Each structure stands twice: as C-alpha cells, then as structure tokens.
Amino acid sequence: MVSALSIKNLSKNYNGDPAVKDLSLQIEQGEIFGLLGPNGAGKSTTINMVAGVTRIQQGSIEIFGYDNRRDYRITRRLTGVMHQEIVIDHFFTIDRTLRIHSGYYGAPYDEAWRQLLIERLDLTPHLHKQMNKLSGGLKRRLMVAKALIHKPRLLILDEPTAGVDVELRHNLWHLVREINKAGTTVLLTTHYLEEAEQMCGRIAIMNQGELVALERTPDLLNRIYGRQLFLHFERPVDNLPEQLEAMGAKLSENGLQMVFTLPRDRSAGDALREVCRLDLPVREIETRKAGLEEVFLELTGLKNRQGRAL
Amino acid sequence: MIGEQPPREKADFIPWLPFLTLLLREILRFLRVSVQTVLTPIITASLYLFVFGATLGDRISVVEGFSYAQFVIPGLILMGVINNSFANTSSSLFMARYLGNIVDLLVTPITAPQFILAYTLAAMLRGLLVGVVVWVISMLFAPLPWIHPLLALLMACLSSFLFAQVGLLAAIFSDTFDELSMYSNFVILPLIYLGGVFYPISILPSEWEFLSRLNPLLYLIDGFRHAILGVGDTPLSTAFGIAGLIALGLFVGTTILVHLGYRLRS
Incomplete structure (x- = not known):
C-alpha cells in the first residue's frame, strides 16, 4: 500500500540558515503521526512544504504516491491543513466561509458532511456571526472545520490545541480519533506532549531542522530511561x-x-x-x-539548557 | 457519528469550481463593502462630472463639433473603470497577504490562470459597474453619440483587464500599505491625469505631445473616446493594438509570478 506521506531528503534554507536539513520520513495510511520539536525545530516549515505554502528547495514530497509539485491539483485535494496561526476571512460568516472553502477544493457540495462538522465542532449557534465577533476558541474550531470540509485523506494539524480550553481540546481529539477511524491519516504537531503520547502511534522528533528520533511511541518512551x-x-x-x-x-x-x-x-x-x-x-x-517529556528533553538537548521553554 | 458516514472515496473534483468560488468570493467581498468600493467612486466621478459638465461643459470646446463635457465624459468613465479595477485586485490580494489568509488559497488546487482570472473578472465587474453608473449620471450633463458602442465596451473591458493585472502586481510587490499607495498615487494617478482625460494631446506643444505618446494610458483613454465620439488623436487600430499587447504581456507576467509563488509562497 502506498504511503500517505513520503518525504525524501527534504531541505530548506532561509537566507542561508537551514530550517530543514535532509529530512526523510514516511507516514503510512491510517496512522496518527506526531511531529514534535522545540520552537524553530522546522516542524511548521516541513508542514508548509507538504501543504504547498512554502516552496521546496531540495528533496521531494509524495502524498498518496503523487508528487506534491507536479501533481499539486491532486495532492492538495487529498490534504487538509489547519495552520498554526489563526487565518480567517474577515469579510464573511462561518457559514459562508465553509461554503467558500469547500468550493476552493472543487469538492461537490455535501450538505450532510458540512452539517456534521458544524454540529461536532459546536458551531451551530455561531454560523451567521461576523468573524470579529468570534472568540479565539471559535476561530480554532472554524479552522478545524475548514481543514476537513473537503474530506481530505491526509489531515495536517499544526498545533491545533494551542490556547484552547480543556473541553475543546477533549472534543477535538475525540473528533480526530473518529476521523482517523473512518480512514483519514493524521499528521499533528503539538506542544502538549502528553497529548502526543496518547494520540500518536508513531512520533518523530525534530531539532534544529534535523530528525533526531522516529519510532513507535512506546519504543520512544522506553528508549532512554x-x-x-x-x-x-x-x-x-x-x-x-x-x-x-x-x-x-x-x-x-x-x-x-x-x-x-x-x-x-x-x-x-x-x-x-x-x-x-x-x-x-x-x-x-x-x-x-519515563514520559515523552523526558525523552523529548533528552533528545533535543533542552535538558541541559536550563530555563529554556519548550 | 463520523464512522457511520458512507465510506469516503477519493472525492470527486469539479475542475472549474475553485475558479468560480474565488470569483464569487471576490464579488461578494466588494459588495459587502459597497459604500467604499462602489458608492464612493461614483460620488467622486459625479463631482468631476459636475465640475467639468455643469460649469465648463458648454463654455469651451477642445474638439471641433463637441462640447467640453462631451469630450471629458468618456475620459471620466474610463478613469472610474481603471481606478476601481486597480483598487479591487490590489487591495484584495494585498490584504490577503498582509493578514495571512492567502494561505487558504495557496493550499487549494486552484491554478495560477484561474487565480488571476477570478481576481481579474471580479475587478472588471466592479470597474465596469462604476463606469456604467458614471455614464448614466453623465446623461444629465451631455449626451454621447456612441459611434462604435461595441468597440467602446471592448476598450473598457481591455483597460479594466489591464489595470486589474497592474493591481495584482502592485499587491505582490508591496509589503506595506505605504508601498501600495505609492502605486496608485505616484504611478496610476499621474498617468491618468497626463493621459488625455481632460485635454486632447493634439493641443499640446510637439515635445509634450511626444512625451504623452509614451504614456500607455493615452491609448486606452483616446481609444475609448474615439470609439464613442468618432474622433481621436490615435487610430483605433493602434489604440487597440497597444492596449491588447500590454494587457497580454501583463497577464503572462502575472501568471508566471503567481505560478512560481513569487512573494506569495515563502
């Protein structure tokens, strides 16, 4: 079976500073895969190259066997991305935004699926509100709905629970598990290591643009301590x-x-x-x-750098 | 339950839906702020019409057989078309870059020509809408003969298309609001004012006439006026030829930049 995501020898520099160095990894269909690392490790740059927001400098990315540069019209339909920063269209309501976003992907209109997402993300009472009236948590929920509205087979969540309350985090992870069970492969980054530990079957850890670990979560936890x-x-x-x-x-x-x-x-x-x-x-x-946090600190070298935030 | 949904096969794809959706989004965007995008330009153009139509219109004549109002109205119509086509693409794309929501488009299967055409057609709709309303209001001041109405419409569309491309390029190359406003204040505005909106270049001294002929806007404004009044400083074929070549060149250039993701993708 073809991999959901195959990254080969991926590199990217910004003004001569390497952001991603010769990264190679594969994510199999049906996985929930965690990509972890401290700030500036290269996670978002990698995700942005997969999604097509950032240009690839070296290497290649295949999504379900399709090259994401040559076959971008296919790979982008297969991929749903929730970006780390809140990006919303201030001109429209949630209702209109979801309709527009579905159309951007050329997806046939599916009212049942749209309604399901709206209900599951508890957006129903807010459908016709203007964007500037929405709280941060609601905007995050809308971004999840936007990432899923065209039924992607690979869902990428970049820090989906940053700054959201406990209930929403719980609901979101519940939804992600369900979507995964229904066949969608999930790639996520999070700073909440206990979430990655619970959610992900395999975890990769990046540091300073390099892959420093890629193992099944239990193996990773047993690796050092x-x-x-x-x-x-x-x-x-x-x-x-x-x-x-x-x-x-x-x-x-x-x-x-x-x-x-x-x-x-x-x-x-x-x-x-x-x-x-x-x-x-x-x-x-x-x-x-040993928890993932200890493993993470050891592998990224942060344990020896006191006072540095994760 | 999501698991009870029908199996999610590889989703069907409607190739032109991304284009139509972006076009609809762009039209809805300018209609949502229609006071700023439609009403204000109409009021501005109406003030010009009042100044040049009601006060000077019958008192002077710069082209034989036509009042000054009849001379200046085609230029004012096209000025409204050009300004609003430029403003629509430049402000929409720049805001998307500035606020970051351009990534919503960058991750979709929309192609570069679809991207550009959607922005362009919405800008043309806004530009032509303003142009039509200015023309309707202008009927209060002076009737126009409309010698070649289809050619006039074609030139209005071509001008609108061309300045929609200029707007896209300005949005791509600007990083701040200041830089963006420089394009409209220091490039578009002088070119319009020196492009024969308010006077025929035939009345200028020869050296100024020569310099004016280097202004590409002259061919758009004069061609449009020529199609309406039947007289102009430049043959219609020359005006359409130059306007068409510039529009095509800008479209190709913009398409290449968007396809490469220049200043859009990091």
Whole structure:
C-alpha cells in the first residue's frame, strides 16, 4: 500500500540558515503521526512544504504516491491543513466561509458532511456571526472545520490545541480519533506532549531542522530511561547506605524519599530486596515510567539548557 | 457519528469550481463593502462630472463639433473603470497577504490562470459597474453619440483587464500599505491625469505631445473616446493594438509570478 506521506531528503534554507536539513520520513495510511520539536525545530516549515505554502528547495514530497509539485491539483485535494496561526476571512460568516472553502477544493457540495462538522465542532449557534465577533476558541474550531470540509485523506494539524480550553481540546481529539477511524491519516504537531503520547502511534522528533528520533511511541518512551522506583519513608533516613548508592539510589525530600533510576534491563527486585534487608522504614512504593517529556528533553538537548521553554 | 458516514472515496473534483468560488468570493467581498468600493467612486466621478459638465461643459470646446463635457465624459468613465479595477485586485490580494489568509488559497488546487482570472473578472465587474453608473449620471450633463458602442465596451473591458493585472502586481510587490499607495498615487494617478482625460494631446506643444505618446494610458483613454465620439488623436487600430499587447504581456507576467509563488509562497 502506498504511503500517505513520503518525504525524501527534504531541505530548506532561509537566507542561508537551514530550517530543514535532509529530512526523510514516511507516514503510512491510517496512522496518527506526531511531529514534535522545540520552537524553530522546522516542524511548521516541513508542514508548509507538504501543504504547498512554502516552496521546496531540495528533496521531494509524495502524498498518496503523487508528487506534491507536479501533481499539486491532486495532492492538495487529498490534504487538509489547519495552520498554526489563526487565518480567517474577515469579510464573511462561518457559514459562508465553509461554503467558500469547500468550493476552493472543487469538492461537490455535501450538505450532510458540512452539517456534521458544524454540529461536532459546536458551531451551530455561531454560523451567521461576523468573524470579529468570534472568540479565539471559535476561530480554532472554524479552522478545524475548514481543514476537513473537503474530506481530505491526509489531515495536517499544526498545533491545533494551542490556547484552547480543556473541553475543546477533549472534543477535538475525540473528533480526530473518529476521523482517523473512518480512514483519514493524521499528521499533528503539538506542544502538549502528553497529548502526543496518547494520540500518536508513531512520533518523530525534530531539532534544529534535523530528525533526531522516529519510532513507535512506546519504543520512544522506553528508549532512554527505563523507569524510576520511588520509596516514601515514614521517617527521614539520614544517610544513604553504600550498597544502595552503588545501585544508583538518591535521597530527596530531606530523607523522606529515595529514588532508584532503573535501566530498562534491570529488575526492581534487586533494589527492593536490599531495602528490605536494611530494614528501612518504607511507607509506600511507587514506580513511574519515563514520559515523552523526558525523552523529548533528552533528545533535543533542552535538558541541559536550563530555563529554556519548550 | 463520523464512522457511520458512507465510506469516503477519493472525492470527486469539479475542475472549474475553485475558479468560480474565488470569483464569487471576490464579488461578494466588494459588495459587502459597497459604500467604499462602489458608492464612493461614483460620488467622486459625479463631482468631476459636475465640475467639468455643469460649469465648463458648454463654455469651451477642445474638439471641433463637441462640447467640453462631451469630450471629458468618456475620459471620466474610463478613469472610474481603471481606478476601481486597480483598487479591487490590489487591495484584495494585498490584504490577503498582509493578514495571512492567502494561505487558504495557496493550499487549494486552484491554478495560477484561474487565480488571476477570478481576481481579474471580479475587478472588471466592479470597474465596469462604476463606469456604467458614471455614464448614466453623465446623461444629465451631455449626451454621447456612441459611434462604435461595441468597440467602446471592448476598450473598457481591455483597460479594466489591464489595470486589474497592474493591481495584482502592485499587491505582490508591496509589503506595506505605504508601498501600495505609492502605486496608485505616484504611478496610476499621474498617468491618468497626463493621459488625455481632460485635454486632447493634439493641443499640446510637439515635445509634450511626444512625451504623452509614451504614456500607455493615452491609448486606452483616446481609444475609448474615439470609439464613442468618432474622433481621436490615435487610430483605433493602434489604440487597440497597444492596449491588447500590454494587457497580454501583463497577464503572462502575472501568471508566471503567481505560478512560481513569487512573494506569495515563502
């Protein structure tokens, strides 16, 4: 089966500064694929090259087997894009905007589909309002509807939940899952790493224009850290026993907590046996798996750059 | 439920629908702000008509057999057509670039010629609408003989088409409102005023007449007037030939720029 999106050796410079460097990746049909990275990593530039907003300098992009430059009239019909910045046509209402947007793609008018999107995105009470009367959340919902109005087979969402409330985020991800189940491939970028962790089957991480990771989400999570074992004590432990220190344990919370960072191939049993033998006053045991945030920080090098925002 | 919808096959495609939709969008856009885009130019042109028609119209004559009002009205009609065709494409495309919603078009399957023709036809509709209303109002001041009505209409369409292309180019090359206004204030306006709207170039000293003949607008205004009054400074074939060549050249140039995404795609 042909890939939904195939990017080969893609590069782009802005005034000599590389924004994307020799990027290659494939997204298979039916996937929800996450593209992550810090600000300036090259995610939006990549997405804009896929969508046709930014010119490709080097390399190629195929969407369902069609070259997105040579066969742009096909690839753009197959693709729906929700841009990171809110872009709306101030002259028209939501109702008119959706009709116009459907026509831009040459799609036959489908009132049932339009109504479905309007209802699912809770736009019905706002259909005939002018754009300047809409809140930021409503504008985001309209942008989702615009991206979907022509029934794309590849949906690209660039930071779809930036600045939207919890309920809308929940509804939006629910809708994306449904659309994905109905056969649409989804490529998304988000700064909410827990969302990417929950939504995406595979994740690519970009940093400074380069691909630094591309794996199944669980594999990515297991890639660097195994897990951490937390022991909470009933009373403070003053000194860290040498045997435990040798096993990588550290004391924290003024001696009320001990943390073991366990490599993937190491059992927690060894540490627990030693703790029992020393008769430490354990009140509670907790294990935590590494989250995407830790993996992300490690791979992008941000962990060593204190204070830098994601 | 979305999953209960019929299977979504590769959507059918109506090749001319993107063009028709953009055309409709452009027409609706200028109609939504019709006070600014239609009414104001009509009032401006009416003031010109009043000044040159009611006050000077019968008192002077610059072309034998016609009053000054009859001479100046074709120029004022075409001035309205030209100004509004230019303003429609330049302001619409520039605003789309400035506000960022041009990306809504850049991601669609619309082709460069469709893109340009949709913007152009909407601009022509606005320009010709203003021109027709100015002509109707002008009947209060002086009747026109309309010697070659179809040629006059053709020249109005050609002029409108040409200045719609100029408007698109101005929008593509401008990054600020200041730069955009420079095109209308320092290029279009002087060319119109020095292009024979208010006087025939035959009354100018020979060196000024020579310079005026380098102004492409002369051929549009004189050709239009020639078709209406039956007399002009330039043969109709020359006027149409020059206007047609410039319009074609600008259309080809604009099409290439839009196709390449010059200053539209990053």
